[in-house]
Amino acid sequence: EDQVTQSPEALRLQEGESSSLNCSYTVSGLRGLFWYRQDPGKGPEFLFTLYSAGEEKEKERLKATLTKKESFLHITAPKPEDSATYLCAFANSNSGYALNFGKGTSLLVTP
Amino acid sequence: SAVISQKPSRDICQRGTSLTIQCQVDSQVTMMFWYRQQPGQSLTLIATANQGSEATYESGFVIDKFPISRPNLTFSTLTVSNMSPEDSSIYLCSVRGAGNTIYFGEGSWLTVV
Numbered sequence: 317e318d319q320v321t322q323s324p325e326a327l328r329l330q331e332g333e334s335s336s337l338n339c340s341y342t343v344s345g346l347r348g349l350f351w352y353r354q355d356p357g358k359g360p361e362f363l364f365t366l367y368s369a370g371e372e373k374e375k376e377r378l379k380a381t382l383t384k385k386e387s388f389l390h391i392t393a394p395k396p397e398d399s400a401t402y403l404c405a406f407a408n409s410n411s412g413y414a415l416n417f418g419k420g421t422s423l424l425v426t427p
Numbered sequence: 428s429a430v431i432s433q434k435p436s437r438d439i440c441q442r443g444t445s446l447t448i449q450c451q452v453d454s455q456v457t458m459m460f461w462y463r464q465q466p467g468q469s470l471t472l473i474a475t476a477n478q479g480s481e482a483t484y485e486s487g488f489v490i491d492k493f494p495i496s497r498p499n500l501t502f503s504t505l506t507v508s509n510m511s512p513e514d515s516s517i518y519l520c521s522v523r524g525a526g527n528t529i530y531f532g533e534g535s536w537l538t539v540v
Contacts, residue, residue, distance in 0.1 A: 359531040359534045403469060413460075
């Protein structure tokens with residue numbers, strides 16, 4: 317059965333303290349692995365799509381990587397405004413672009 | 428990027444009533460989806476809204492409870508029928524945009540009392 321698991325559930329960092337969020341997946345045919353940021357009261361904001369193992373994408377302090385079993389979202393020198401819930405999702409080759417989401421990692425960055 | 432507008436943004440409804448949520452996109456898109464996010468939970472796909480044909484529902488969701496319309500390539504509606512407190516959730520419209528990016532609206536926050 318296709319599934320995705322995110323860890324940790326919650327993460328508290330000091331400003332400037334780099335870390336990584338994990339997304340482990342089991343998918344029969346991966347069409348794409350997606351990362352989103354969600355702020356309270358808002359819809360998910362698109363960050364990255366990764367398609368194949370070895371692929372990396374960067375945006376400001378965020379870098380997403382993909383292996384055949386996991387994806388990581390690396391946060392370098394985070395700031396308080398990076399506090400949010402980060403969601404990982406996959407689309408498989410049979411589902412078009414309907415996404416299956418993990419439960420998310422709630423990130424809090426303190427000054 | 429695709430800009431998605433959802434109405435209403437919030438509503439409080441009486442149990443047993445129905446509410447229709449509208450989703451308007453600023454450009455034509457081939458694929459539209461409806462998701463539910465229950466309090467403190469992640470997103471769950473309700474259905475894929477197909478233009479010109481019946482929606483495709485995920486396991487656990489049925490057309491009688493969540494009828495969906497998609498009359499054209501920029502608009503869709505989701506109705507939550509015969510509501511109960513368990514239907515209190517955020518309902519999110521999503522579209523497949525350029526470059527296969529999946530965009531989400533801000534959501535419709537529904538509270539059933």
